[in-house]
Amino acid sequence: NAGVMQNPRHLVRRRGQEARLRCSPMKGHSHVYWYRQLPEEGLKFMVYLQKENIIDESGMPKERFSAEFPKEGPSILRIQQVVRGDSAAYFCASSPRSLVLGTEAFFGQGTRLTVV
Amino acid sequence: QQPVQSPQAVILREGEDAVINCSSSKALYSVHWYRQKHGEAPVFLMILLKGGEQKGHEKISASFNEKKQQSSLYLTASQLSYSGTYFCGTVGNEKLTFGTGTRLTIIP
Numbered sequence: 001n002a003g004v005m006q007n008p009r010h011l012v013r014r015r016g017q018e019a020r021l022r023c024s025p026m027k028g029h030s031h032v033y034w035y036r037q038l039p040e041e042g043l044k045f046m047v048y049l050q051k052e053n054i055i056d057e058s059g060m061p062k063e064r065f066s067a068e069f070p071k072e073g074p075s076i077l078r079i080q081q082v083v084r085g086d087s088a089a090y091f092c093a094s095s096p097r098s099l100v101l102g103t104e105a106f107f108g109q110g111t112r113l114t115v116v
Numbered sequence: 117q118q119p120v121q122s123p124q125a126v127i128l129r130e131g132e133d134a135v136i137n138c139s140s141s142k143a144l145y146s147v148h149w150y151r152q153k154h155g156e157a158p159v160f161l162m163i164l165l166k167g168g169e170q171k172g173h174e175k176i177s178a179s180f181n182e183k184k185q186q187s188s189l190y191l192t193a194s195q196l197s198y199s200g201t202y203f204c205g206t207v208g209n210e211k212l213t214f215g216t217g218t219r220l221t222i223i224p
Binding site: 033035042043044045048055056091093098099100102104105106107108109110 | 211
């Protein structure tokens with residue numbers, strides 16, 4: 001059973017370009033979470049999705065950022081018109097059911113985004 | 117709201133013990149503990165589900181006081197491999213909110 005797969009592992013974008021980060025959850029997992037980690041800082045919650053639904057996007061910046069988790073395929077975190085401050089590690093996690101039911105969240109290896 | 121961890125950083129000699137604390141202002145369903153090494157993904161250590169529950173993982177154990185909304189991570193006879201940043205994650209609603217982190221350095 002493969003773990004949470006994120007790609008690409010490293011992504012370099014010029015200012016103003018778009019960045020697309022992909023996350024394939026573990027098999028059988030329908031809950032996906034995205035986190036951002038700035039250099040030397042902690043993990044900040046961005047968004048929680050279930051298949052085709054955004055459950056909690058309280059940590060998402062109001063502009064330029066969007067996320068989806070379609071019925072088929074990976075979850076996508078999309079950043080439009082990237083700026084230098086978007087440079088960070090973006091981690092995805094998945095779980096088989098809601099975390100309030102006492103399950104672990106499994107993390108991917110992350111995508112390191114560098115904006116030049 | 118982000119849980120608060122203490123201390124922010126600690127330096128130990130190999131073989132010494134440490135305690136890392138995590139405190140939340142909200143009622144919690146569970147507490148998760150992770151360790152992250154520089155440039156790597158967080159690695160799951162353990163999850164605590166009930167008030168007063170204590171779990172162990174090799175020489176690393178933890179407790180969870182549900183009433184006080186606090187958890188503590190205990191590292192005994194520390195090894196060099198324990199170095200890294202430790203994060204608690206709390207589940208108060210349906211998401212995992214991470215604490216401020218505790219940087220642990222083990223020196224020979």
